[in-house]
Amino acid sequence: MADEKAGRFPDPHEFKVPKELEGWEEMYPSHYLFSRDRMDWEKRQFWYQDKIHAPEPMPPLDLIFQEAWQIALSQYTTRVFCIPPAQGIAQRMVGCYMYICAVEPPPPEVIGEKAEQFQKRVFYVFEHYDELWDKWLVKFKALGNEMAQLKIPGEMPKFAPDDQVFPAPKGYYVSYDVVEAFDKLVNMMFKGWQYHFEMLNLTYLAYLMFADVARKLFPGISESAIGKMVAGAYVSMFRPEEELCRLARLAVSLRGVKDVLSGTQSVSEKLSALDTTPDGRQWIEEYKKAREPWFYVSCGSGWLHHEGSWLTQPEIPFNYIKDYIGRLGRGEKIERSLDEIDKQREKIISSYRELIKSDDDRASFENAYKTVRTIYRYAEDHLFWVEHWFHTIWFGKIRDFGRLMVKRGMINAVDDIFMFNRYEIPEMLTELATGWALGVNIPLRSDYYKAKAEKRKKILNAARNWTQPPALGVPPEEVAEPFTIMLWGITTDKVKEWLKGADASAAGEAGEIKGFASSAGSAEGPARVLKLLKDIVDLKAGEVLVCPSTNPSWAPVFTKIKAAVTDIGGLTSHAAIVCREYGVPSVTGTGIATSVIKTGDIIRVDGDTGVVTIVKRM
Amino acid sequence: MDYILDFQNVDRNSLSSVGGKNASLGEMIKAGIRVPPGFAVTTDSYLRFISEAGLKDKIYGLLSGLNPENTSQLLEASEEIQSMMGRQEFPGEIRKAISDHYRRLCDWFAARIMPVAVRSSATAEDLPTASFAGQQDTYLWIQGEEEVAGKVKKCWSSLFNPRAVSYRIKNRFPHEKVLISVGVQKMVNAKAAGVMFTINPTDGDPSKAVIEASWGLGETVVSGSVNPDKFVVDKVILEIGERRISEKHIACLFDEEKGEVVNCEVDPEIRGKCCLEDREVKMLVQMGNEIERHYGRPMDIEWAIDKGLPFPHNIFIVQARPETVWSQKKKEPLLGKKSGYELLMERAMKRIRIP
Numbered sequence: 008m009a010d011e012k013a014g015r016f017p018d019p020h021e022f023k024v025p026k027e028l029e030g031w032e033e034m035y036p037s038h039y040l041f042s043r044d045r046m047d048w049e050k051r052q053f054w055y056q057d058k059i060h061a062p063e064p065m066p067p068l069d070l071i072f073q074e075a076w077q078i079a080l081s082q083y084t085t086r087v088f089c090i091p092p093a094q095g096i097a098q099r100m101v102g103c104y105m106y107i108c109a110v111e112p113p114p115p116e117v118i119g120e121k122a123e124q125f126q127k128r129v130f131y132v133f134e135h136y137d138e139l140w141d142k143w144l145v146k147f148k149a150l151g152n153e154m155a156q157l158k159i160p161g162e163m164p165k166f167a168p169d170d171q172v173f174p175a176p177k178g179y180y181v182s183y184d185v186v187e188a189f190d191k192l193v194n195m196m197f198k199g200w201q202y203h204f205e206m207l208n209l210t211y212l213a214y215l216m217f218a219d220v221a222r223k224l225f226p227g228i229s230e231s232a233i234g235k236m237v238a239g240a241y242v243s244m245f246r247p248e249e250e251l252c253r254l255a256r257l258a259v260s261l262r263g264v265k266d267v268l269s270g271t272q273s274v275s276e277k278l279s280a281l282d283t284t285p286d287g288r289q290w291i292e293e294y295k296k297a298r299e300p301w302f303y304v305s306c307g308s309g310w311l312h313h314e315g316s317w318l319t320q321p322e323i324p325f326n327y328i329k330d331y332i333g334r335l336g337r338g339e340k341i342e343r344s345l346d347e348i349d350k351q352r353e354k355i356i357s358s359y360r361e362l363i364k365s366d367d368d369r370a371s372f373e374n375a376y377k378t379v380r381t382i383y384r385y386a387e388d389h390l391f392w393v394e395h396w397f398h399t400i401w402f403g404k405i406r407d408f409g410r411l412m413v414k415r416g417m418i419n420a421v422d423d424i425f426m427f428n429r430y431e432i433p434e435m436l437t438e439l440a441t442g443w444a445l446g447v448n449i450p451l452r453s454d455y456y457k458a459k460a461e462k463r464k465k466i467l468n469a470a471r472n473w474t475q476p477p478a479l480g481v482p483p484e485e486v487a488e489p490f491t492i493m494l495w496g497i498t499t500d501k502v503k504e505w506l507k508g509a510d511a512s513a514a515g516e517a518g519e520i521k522g523f524a525s526s527a528g529s530a531e532g533p534a535r536v537l538k539l540l541k542d543i544v545d546l547k548a549g550e551v552l553v554c555p556s557t558n559p560s561w562a563p564v565f566t567k568i569k570a571a572v573t574d575i576g577g578l579t580s581h582a583a584i585v586c587r588e589y590g591v592p593s594v595t596g597t598g599i600a601t602s603v604i605k606t607g608d609i610i611r612v613d614g615d616t617g618v619v620t621i622v623k624r625m
Numbered sequence: 626m627d628y629i630l631d632f633q634n635v636d637r638n639s640l641s642s643v644g645g646k647n648a649s650l651g652e653m654i655k656a657g658i659r660v661p662p663g664f665a666v667t668t669d670s671y672l673r674f675i676s677e678a679g680l681k682d683k684i685y686g687l688l689s690g691l692n693p694e695n696t697s698q699l700l701e702a703s704e705e706i707q708s709m710m711g712r713q714e715f716p717g718e719i720r721k722a723i724s725d726h727y728r729r730l731c732d733w734f735a736a737r738i739m740p741v742a743v744r745s746s747a748t749a750e751d752l753p754t755a756s757f758a759g760q761q762d763t764y765l766w767i768q769g770e771e772e773v774a775g776k777v778k779k780c781w782s783s784l785f786n787p788r789a790v791s792y793r794i795k796n797r798f799p800h801e802k803v804l805i806s807v808g809v810q811k812m813v814n815a816k817a818a819g820v821m822f823t824i825n826p827t828d829g830d831p832s833k834a835v836i837e838a839s840w841g842l843g844e845t846v847v848s849g850s851v852n853p854d855k856f857v858v859d860k861v862i863l864e865i866g867e868r869r870i871s872e873k874h875i876a877c878l879f880d881e882e883k884g885e886v887v888n889c890e891v892d893p894e895i896r897g898k899c900c901l902e903d904r905e906v907k908m909l910v911q912m913g914n915e916i917e918r919h920y921g922r923p924m925d926i927e928w929a930i931d932k933g934l935p936f937p938h939n940i941f942i943v944q945a946r947p948e949t950v951w952s953q954k955k956k957e958p959l960l961g962k963k964s965g966y967e968l969l970m971e972r973a974m975k976r977i978r979i980p
Binding site for chain 1: 833859957972
């Protein structure tokens with residue numbers, strides 16, 4: 008820690024991870040490791056842990072999303088829309104955790120060239136945003152449907168079937184299909200992520216621009232006030248919840264349906280009970296309609312395979328429906344009113360506008376607001392389609408490969424496939440195809456892969472218990488990259504706080520934790536610490552949710568809880584926006600809440616100051 | 626000619642007859658703001674008073690040619706004027722009018738004697754361009770008609786205290802031009818009180834209200850004799866962005882035995898406790914917004930929270946005047962008129978400095 012006192016973090020090239028993590032490097036592509044070849048450059052950058060996208064040790068195959076965004080995010084800044092002084096965001100893995108950096112600015116002549124491109128290209132996007140969004144949605148849905156229709160061989164048949172021989176031989180068979188299908192899947196994932204950032208960099212830039220304008224006019228304005236002015240209604244992201252409300256209302260209006268859904272049986276028992284009556288079958292019809300695509304919502308952020316979705320964990324939406332039926336029975340309103348949300352935002356923005364004295368300033372404020380509002384819905388609407396719908400399709404397809412490998416004895420469990428990275432899986436599939444082609448009684452290296460999967464699971468577990476440094480290298484003098492500032496909240500204060508080396512145990516003893524004051528108000532109540540997202544069913548009304556990160560797909564819980572506290576996430580994180588929308592006080596980005604607070608502790612959450620106090624230990 | 630006007634019958638057009646403070650109380654009542662009831666003894670009363678027995682000529686005679694740098698001369702003249710005024714009897718009608726109105730106020734609250742604040746309200750005070758504030762006397766917790774009338778006269782004569790006299794001479798403000806009215810207002814039995822600015826006085830942020838509050842009456846906050854609790858609140862979304870809780874060692878309270886307000890020690894148990902509830906803070910800011918909207922400019926407000934009444938009926942505004950520091954600054958546009966694209970380009974070229 009001596010290094011940190013000197014105003015810098017550990018040198019990434021001299022840094023050592025604990026012994027229990029030995030062998031972690033082989034899980035990830037080698038260009039993800041700090042290396043001698045790039046040492047001078049790497050030493051000049053400031054690397055901080057990406058707790059938003061990689062809050063936990065990274066399963067090797069899940070790294071594909073990170074790989075994809077590193078390229079996609081960066082290229083829009085550097086090569087497509089050309090934000091003049093900004094470069095991309097680079098990633099490195101250290102002991103199963105991902106560190107990222109906003110690359111130092113380019114030389115002045117490049118900044119000049121980029122400024123020209125920026126003017127030509129960026130303003131065009133703003134002028135045509137609505138039609139561009141419509142086009143975006145069409146092509147993105149087409150890509151997702153293409154992925155959904157991709158056939159993953161369910162087995163390696165003893166003989167190629169007749170229809171692949173007559174009337175003419177197909178020419179390629181399952182040995183080719185498995186390899187091709189995986190390659191296609193990977194390519195589609197990369198393509199999807201290129202689409203993901205199509206307008207996101209500009210959206211963030213517009214937000215920062217509006218925030219600058221607001222701060223000039225109102226020097227003390229809070230990030231949550233800016234958020235309230237800009238944030239929209241999260242139209243797509245709230246659809247899953249709206250579908251649940253609709254299904255709950257339908258259940259109440261049909262005969263006998265609500266009693267089944269309010270019962271304690273498993274989901275499949277409920278479905279078979281409903282299938283015995285006409286009203287029940289009508290409900291099932293609607294339920295099936297709602298599932299495509301709205302139940303492709305992840306139970307978490309969409310970034311990790313083990314989070315699951317409403318498709319793989321149907322007990323989650325069924326519990327929500329049960330809860331809604333109960334509330335309807337008590338005469339409560341369950342839907343949120345979009346009109347109300349719009350009206351409220353209009354009122355807020357006009358109140359600030361009235362406070363501006365100069366006509367010129369008011370005009371600039373209005374122009375800035377119109378500009379950000381033109382594009383901001385992109386930040387909200389792309390989310391469902393990419394991180395939720397598209398990722399859920401991907402996980403489903405990967406599990407098909409997992410099942411095939413289990414059948415061939417290469418791995419023990421379907422999800423063990425996630426223990427291999429996207430460069431290793433083609434090798435495994437090639438071995439599998441080779442074995443099939445060679446004939447019968449051909450041995451595969453089953454023990455080799457099984458042992459590898461087990462070893463990697465152990466390393467990931469060990470990594471979970473390791474407290475990593477928040478950053479590596481020397482803090483930079485300036486940052487121009489929009490995501491770094493907005494999404495990760497890298498500011499002077501943040502870096503200083505890290506340099507102090509905020510010690511989790513000391514903070515816990517003091518009974519006070521600090522984070523971002525991301526949704527106003529304060530509340531006190533018993534804590535419910537949810538480290539695993541599937542435990543969400545334990546949550547009771549009136550509790551204070553404490554979790555690694557909140558997510559819009561948890562929407563129904565926000566009407567139940569008194570307040571929310573997260574380890575990860577800034578003021579404009581998706582979580583903060585939802586909390587503000589529901590008027591739930593929240594403190595985000597505490598870094599340590601889930602390790603310091605225990606379920607049952609009475610805690611007070613002050614969403615105005617960003618302080619969480621442990622009032623009474625359980 | 627009215628010797629006395631009830632607050633609800635005055636407004637900003639009454640400035641010449643009831644002075645700035647009283648006019649603004651009437652103005653707020655019109656705007657629907659909760660103000661403790663009371664009445665103004667008008668400048669006509671004052672003029673009638675000094676017109677009796679040649680008092681006026683004697684006063685202005687003593688003041689003419691006075692050198693404000695000559696302290697002993699100034700003190701002497703001031704003392705002479707004030708004692709002359711003290712000796713002079715009230716005109717009968719005025720004395721009766723004060724008693725009648727005071728008794729009516731007591732009857733309204735079904736009290737035999739009701740504590741009131743007696744405050745000077747000069748006609749030149751609280752102009753947006755100059756601050757005469759705090760030059761004239763204020764008396765708190767005054768009970769009984771005799772006492773009230775006595776304090777009215779004291780307020781009148783405070784127009785000639787040395788500070789006020791020398792301020793006027795230095796600023797070339799003719800003595801005759803400044804007249805005085807007196808407000809008699811029901812005392813708020815304050816749990817806590819203080820001041821509020823509807824602009825952040827530190828940085829001029831018009832979206833913030835700043836509240837300073839302490840236990841008891843607001844005098845400790847106004848005079849700066851305690852470190853108050855401080856709240857910086859967003860006026861639109863009512864978010865309390867900054868909250869500084871201080872050790873508030875003294876409180877201004879009414880002492881039954883002494884029969885006057887005194888600064889007492891605060892119980893160590895509650896010194897460091899926040900003296901306002903969040904909902905009270907937010908309600909105050911909402912009231913501040915209404916007052917600002919009514920006057921069309923940032924305001925400097927005094928308020929008090931009653932011990933006995935339930936929320937939100939316990940919150941009273943006791944004074945409001947235009948904020949003077951930021952309103953006098955020249956209004957240069959902060960941004961100038963820019964298109965969305967210009968602003969976007971500016972932002973795109975920007976880098977954020979870290980440490």
